Structures are given as structure tokens and as C-alpha cells.
Amino acid sequence: MATTSAPARPARSGFLLDLYRSALGKKYLMAVSGIVGLGYVFAHMLGNLKLYQSAEDFNAYAAFLRRLLYPILPESGTLNLLRLVLIAALVVHVVSAYQLTVMNRRARPERYKGPRDYVVADFAARTMRWTGVIVLLFIGYHLADLTLGWVNPAPSGSTPYEKVIASFSSLPIAAFYLVANTALGLHLYHGVWSLFQSMGWNNRRFNHLRRSFATGFTLVVVGGNLSFPIAVQLGIIS
Amino acid sequence: MNLTLRVWRQAGPTAPGRFETYEAKGVSEDSSFLEMLDTVNEGLIGAGHEPIEFMHDCREGICGTCALMINGQAHGPAERTTTCQLHMRTFSDGDEIIVEPWRAAGFPIVKDLVVDRSAFDRIIESGGYVSVATGSAQDANLIPIAKDSADIAMDAAACIGCGACVAACPNGAGQLFTAAKLMHLNSLPQGQPERYERTVAMVEVMEEHFGSCTNYGECEAACPKGISVDFIAAMNRDYRKALSRNRRSA
Ligand code: HEM
Ligand code: SF4
Ligand code: FES
Numbered sequence: 001m002a003t004t005s006a007p008a009r010p011a012r013s014g015f016l017l018d019l020y021r022s023a024l025g026k027k028y029l030m031a032v033s034g035i036v037g038l039g040y041v042f043a044h045m046l047g048n049l050k051l052y053q054s055a056e057d058f059n060a061y062a063a064f065l066r067r068l069l070y071p072i073l074p075e076s077g078t079l080n081l082l083r084l085v086l087i088a089a090l091v092v093h094v095v096s097a098y099q100l101t102v103m104n105r106r107a108r109p110e111r112y113k114g115p116r117d118y119v120v121a122d123f124a125a126r127t128m129r130w131t132g133v134i135v136l137l138f139i140g141y142h143l144a145d146l147t148l149g150w151v152n153p154a155p156s157g158s159t160p161y162e163k164v165i166a167s168f169s170s171l172p173i174a175a176f177y178l179v180a181n182t183a184l185g186l187h188l189y190h191g192v193w194s195l196f197q198s199m200g201w202n203n204r205r206f207n208h209l210r211r212s213f214a215t216g217f218t219l220v221v222v223g224g225n226l227s228f229p230i231a232v233q234l235g236i237i238s
Numbered sequence: 239m240n241l242t243l244r245v246w247r248q249a250g251p252t253a254p255g256r257f258e259t260y261e262a263k264g265v266s267e268d269s270s271f272l273e274m275l276d277t278v279n280e281g282l283i284g285a286g287h288e289p290i291e292f293m294h295d296c297r298e299g300i301c302g303t304c305a306l307m308i309n310g311q312a313h314g315p316a317e318r319t320t321t322c323q324l325h326m327r328t329f330s331d332g333d334e335i336i337v338e339p340w341r342a343a344g345f346p347i348v349k350d351l352v353v354d355r356s357a358f359d360r361i362i363e364s365g366g367y368v369s370v371a372t373g374s375a376q377d378a379n380l381i382p383i384a385k386d387s388a389d390i391a392m393d394a395a396a397c398i399g400c401g402a403c404v405a406a407c408p409n410g411a412g413q414l415f416t417a418a419k420l421m422h423l424n425s426l427p428q429g430q431p432e433r434y435e436r437t438v439a440m441v442e443v444m445e446e447h448f449g450s451c452t453n454y455g456e457c458e459a460a461c462p463k464g465i466s467v468d469f470i471a472a473m474n475r476d477y478r479k480a481l482s483r484n485r486r487s488a
Contacts, residue, residue, distance in 0.1 A: 018481045023450040024441055028478055100450045107343050107410030107449030113246065113257065114336035116310035119406070121454035126408075128452065194453040200475025202468050 023103055026096040031198035033089035033096075034191055038217070040086055041184070045224040051237055055161040062160040090139070097132055124190040131187040138180035145173075168232035177229045185222035192217050239265050239331040243278065245290055246338045247350055255347070257336070267327040271314065272297060272304060274326055291350035299323040299462065302398030305405070306351055307338040312402035312460040320400065320462040340405035344412060344447035355401050357447035358415060364443040365436035366419050368428045387425050394422035396463040404448060406460035412448030414457035416440055417469035424476055434480035441477050 019025030047065075050058040068078035118126065144150040145167055146160070153173075154166035168174050192214035196202065201210075231237045241262045248255030260282075265274050272294050279289035295303035304321040308314035314324045329335065337351065345353040395418075403414035420440050423429030429436070451470060458467045 015482050019478070022441065022477075023445050024474060024477050025481070027450060028474065100452075104409035104411070104449040104452075107447075108341065108408065109343050110341050112307060112310060112338055112341055114244070114307070114310055114338055116307075118408070118454070119311065119456055119459040121408070121456055125452065125454050190453075197451075197453045197467065197471045198474055200471050200473075200478060202471030202475065204468065207468065 020096075023100060026100055027198045029092050030096045030100075031195040033093040034195050036085065036089040037093065038188070038192065041188075041221050041225075042217070045221050048228060049224065051161070051164065051228055052231070055159070058161045058164075059159045090136075094132070094136060097129065101129055122190070124186040125194075127186060128190055131183040134180055134183035135187055138176075138183070141176070142180075164228070165232055165238060168229040169238075171233070174229035174233050178226060181222050181225040184225070185218050188218040188221065189214055239267060239326065239329070241265055241274075241326075241329065241332070242334045244334065244336045245351070247290070248339075248347055250349060251346055265326050267325070269326050270297070270322055271306070271308070271324040271326065272322050291348075291352045293352050294322060297322040300398060302400040305340055305353065305355075305400050305402065307340060307405060309336050312340070312406040313400070313462050318462055318464050320398075323462075340401055342401075342404045342407075342410035342448070344404060344410060345401060353401075355399070357412070358399050358401065360447065361412070361416055361440050361443045362419060365432065365440040366423065367432075368423055368426075369431050370428070381427050383427060387427075391422050391425040394418045394420075394425065394465070394469055397422075397461075397465050398463060400462060402460045402462060403457035403465070406456045407449065407451075408454060408456065409449035409452055411451045411457070412444045413451040413470045413473070414461060414465055414467065416444040417473035418465045420476070421469045421472050424472075433476065434483060437473065437476045437480045441473070 016029075019028055047061055048058075050061045065079050066076045068082075070077070073081070124131075141151070145152050146163055149156060149163065152158075152163050152167055153170060154163045158166065168177065193210055196210045228237075243260045243262055244257045245260060246255055247258045260278050262274060262278050265277070269277075272292070275290060275292055282289050293303050293305055295301045297304070299320040299322060302320075304313075306313065306321045308321070308324070313319055313321050314328065316324050316328050339345075339347050339351045340353045340355075341347075344357040345355055348354050397415060397418035399415065401415070404410055404412050407413075420437060423436065424433050453467070453470075455467055458465065
């Protein structure tokens with residue numbers, strides 16, 4: 001027997017679009033795209049640890065990324081797919097952040113006239129919009145430096161390892177990497193905690209672990225990232 | 239004790255406002271903040287001035303009417319305390335105290351320290367009810383309720399709708415209030431039939447009036463009833479479920 005039960009609400013335009021329409025949903029999409037980003041920064045940091053092994057290992061790793069799932073997909077195919085996913089996630093993340101920020105400015109048009117300070121919100125939470133922008137600028141520079149090679153000091157045709165060393169040997173560039181990754185660290189310190197709330201991953205038995213997880217994750221990723229320019233500057237890798 | 243008050247005075251919703259300075263002399267440490275303002279107002283009335291308008295009703299911390307930003311903190315410096323339950327012994331002789339209304343687009347100023355919080359009523363109207371069979375009263379224990387659920391619902395129901403959460407939030411977000419009202423009903427068996435419609439309806443109305451949550455936690459710190467941000471996470475979860483269910487699979 002065919003039963004047609006009317007849906008409680010008329011089906012609208014698909015789960016993701018419905019989500020995107022509301023602020024709560026945008027926050028959810030920010031969290032999901034943030035998680036994609038977290039997976040990326042974690043894997044990226046782990047892969048780059050090969051810098052400490054040898055130039056050959058590092059270059060082989062870079063070549064291996066281009067041949068992921070080869071020959072099922074053409075050379076660089078998987079890598080480009082992953083890049084597309086990351087770019088899509090970044091666009092969703094940044095556009096939502098922008099739209100929610102506009103919404104929040106409108107919701108609090110007048111500031112308090114008397115002095116007022118935050119009670120519990122920490123520095124990382126209050127600077128999410130700034131650290132986000134710094135990370136965005138950094139991503140642009142980083143791609144132009146090491147992926148596309150446009151602004152890399154090494155001659156064209158250099159191996160990935162040579163490009164990294166050339167870049168990090170310059171003190172201003174190394175300093176910029178340190179600043180940007182510190183900003184990333186602040187962003188993750190709040191973001192990794194915040195995403196549990198946005199995703200609705202809430203369980204009184206595990207809630208106390210969310211803060212520790214955010215701190216631990218941030219320390220591992222940012223600690224690793226910061227170590228690379230420092231190691232090159234100190235001559236530990238060259 | 240003697241205090242200097244800097245109080246926000248504003249003649250009407252669109253009138254420009256400013257701080258006025260008042261000296262409060264001989265204030266008893268045992269008086270409440272509102273009693274202190276009453277005394278100041280008696281002085282103002284005696285001198286032929288307009289008294290300071292502020293909101294109050296029960297004065298025993300249960301109705302949620304009183305609402306003042308005191309020295310930059312919603313309901314003042316004492317934890318888990320409404321303005322009416324804030325005692326002057328929290329301050330010291332000679333203090334300067336700055337008093338402002340809640341400030342948020344969703345809470346327009348009516349006069350002086352009085353704001354219009356009917357946006358909260360709009361949220362409640364949109365989903366703060368359960369379907370019941372009318373007729374003679376049911377037996378009280380007809381619907382068994384797990385102790386856990388009852389406890390959670392009670393914690394959420396403690397919200398008195400004062401708006402300190404919105405006032406304290408840098409984003410002017412109404413998440414803590416809405417989540418409390420929502421999870422009060424969503425945690426109980428009686429609230430299940432409308433659970434997901436309620437969630438969508440209340441969230442939509444909330445977003446018409448208030449900002450978006452960035453998980454600062456300022457609301458929880460300001461809340462006189464200690465409503466937990468755990469409820470916000472639960473609301474987010476129910477909202478996501480609400481959008482993904484009830485779709486035709488064919
Ligand atoms: C490597 C890149 C990035 C990662 C891994 C990342 C990760 C995250 C995570 C996990 C969250 C928490 C999400 C939530 O609770 O819903 C978040 C929030 C946020 N992100 Fe990012 N993000 C990145 C880049 C950016 C960029 C480029 C911007 C903006 C230009 C940005 C702006 C924001 C803002 C404004 C928030 C909201 C903060 C809040 O609600 O408290 N992020 N990010
Ligand atoms: S959640 Fe707390 S601060 Fe917000 S309205 Fe309810 S009682 Fe007031
Ligand atoms: S006047 Fe009722 S809670 Fe303060």
C-alpha cells in the first residue's frame with residue numbers, strides 16, 4: 001500500500017541550502033569546513049616533518065602527493081581534487097564568517113558607553129576575525145611561494161626541498177611564517193573548541209575533554225609548523 | 239556609604255541619551271541596588287526632577303524583569319545574581335557606579351534604563367508550547383519522565399528571560415535564552431510531537447532579532463540562573479536534525 005504522508009514542513013531546497021540560509025546553519029557549515037581545514041593542516045604538518053629526514057625523502061613525498069591513487073586517476077588528479085575540496089571549504093568558511101560578522105554588527109549597533117570588558121571570552125576567541133584574515137593572507141602568500149613558485153627566491157626548476165630552504169633562509173620570510181602560524185594557532189585554539197558547540201557535539205561526560213583536545217591539537221600542528229622556519233634559520237636543516 | 243552614580247538618561251526611543259551624575263548619600267549596605275535607585279528617585283522627585291526609569295517587578299530574583307548593565311557587567315559584579323538581588327555591600331564607600339540599559343538591536347531602548355524585550359516573547363510564541371489533550375486534568379504521573387530528562391528540563395526552565403545573555407554578548411546573540419526555552423520542552427516527553435518544528439520556528443524568529451553565536455561564553459557568565467552553554471550545543475544539534483529529517487525519501 002502506498003502511503004503518502006505529508007512532510008511536516010514543505011521540503012525546501014535541499015539540506016545544505018536550507019542550512020546556508022540560517023545563521024545557525026552557516027555556523028554549522030563553518031564548523032564542517034573548519035574540520036576539513038583541520039584535517040588538512042594536520043596532514044600537511046605531518047608530511048612536512050620529512051624535511052627532517054632528508055632532501056630525497058621530502059622530494060619523494062612531494063612527488064608521491066602528485067601520484068596519489070595513480071593510475072586510477074591521472075597524475076596530479078587526486079591532488080587537484082583535494083585542492084578543489086579545500087578551496088570550496090575555504091570559500092564556504094570565509095563567506096560565512098563574513099556574513100555572520102555583518103549580522104553580528106547589526107545586532108549590536110551601539111556599543112556600551114561605559115567601560116566594559118569581557119568576563120570569560122579569551123584572547124583567541126575575541127580575535128578570530130583577525131587571525132582568520134591573517135591566515136587567509138598567509139594562504140595566498142604560501143601558495144604563491146611554494147605551490148606556484150611565483151614569489152619563491154629559488155631559481156625555477158628547483159626541487160620542492162630547495163624551494164623551502166630558499167624561502168625559510170630569508171629572515172623576513174621566516175618571520176612572516178612564524179607570525180602567520182601563531183595566528184593559525186590562536187584560530188585553532190578557539191576554533192577547535194568552538195566547533196564542538198557548533199556541531200552540537202555535547203555530552204556532559206566528555207565536555208571537559210574538548211578544551212584539552214583543542215589545546216593539544218593546536219600545539220601539535222602549530223609546534224610542528226613553527227619548527228620548520230626556525231630549523232632552517234638555525235641551520236639545523238639546510 | 240556614599241556613592242557617585244553615572245546613569246544613562248534618555249527621554250525616548252529616538253532621543254539622544256547621555257550620562258547624568260547623581261550623588262547617593264547614606265546608602266545602607268543592606269539595601270538592594272534597586273532600593274538604592276528608589277532612594278535616588280525620591281530625591282529627584284522631591285527636587286521636581288524626572289525620576290530614573292528602570293524595570294523591576296518581583297524583586298526576589300524570579301521574574302526576570304530587572305535588567306541593568308552595572309559597571310560594564312550585566313546585573314553587576316556578583317555571580318548568578320539578578321539586579322534586584324544585588325546588594326550594596328558588593329560595592330565600597332566612595333565607588334563610582336556606571337549604570338546603562340541593555341544594548342542590542344533586539345532590545346530597543348524605551349526610556350532611560352528601560353528596554354523593550356518583546357523580541358523574547360516573539361520567540362516564545364513561535365514554539366514555546368506543547369500540544370495537550372484538553373479536558374479534565376490528567377493524572378500527574380500519567381507520563382513517566384526519566385529523572386535525567388526532568389533534571390535537564392528543570393535546569394533549562396530556570397531561565398527567567400531577563401536578557402542578560404543578549405546584553406553581555408558582543409554579538410547581541412539570543413542563543414542562551416532561546417536554547418533554554420527550546421531544550422526545556424525538547425527534553426520532555428510532552429515536547430516531542432513538535433520538537434523539530436519548534437526548533438526551526440524558534441531559531442528562525444531568534445535570527446530575525448538577534449546576532450549569531452561565536453561561542454564566547456559571555457552569556458553563561460552573565461546569566462543569573464547559571465544556564466549552561468551546553469543547551470546551545472543541544473539546540474544546534476536539534477536544528478541540524480530538524481533540517482535533515484522529514485524529507486520525502488522518494
Ligand atoms: C587553515 C585554515 C582555517 C582553519 C583550519 C579554520 C578553522 C576554524 C574552525 C575549526 C572554526 C570553528 C568553527 C565553528 O565553531 O563553527 C573556525 C571559525 C572561524 N574562522 Fe576559521 N579556519 C581557517 C581559516 C579561516 C579564514 C581564512 C578565515 C577568515 C578570513 C576564518 C575565519 C573564521 C571565523 C570568523 C570563525 C568564527 C569564529 C567564531 O565563531 O568564534 N578562518 N575556523
Ligand atoms: S538564559 Fe539566563 S541571562 Fe538569558 S534570559 Fe535566561 S536567565 Fe536571563
Ligand atoms: S525584579 Fe524580578 S528578577 Fe529582579
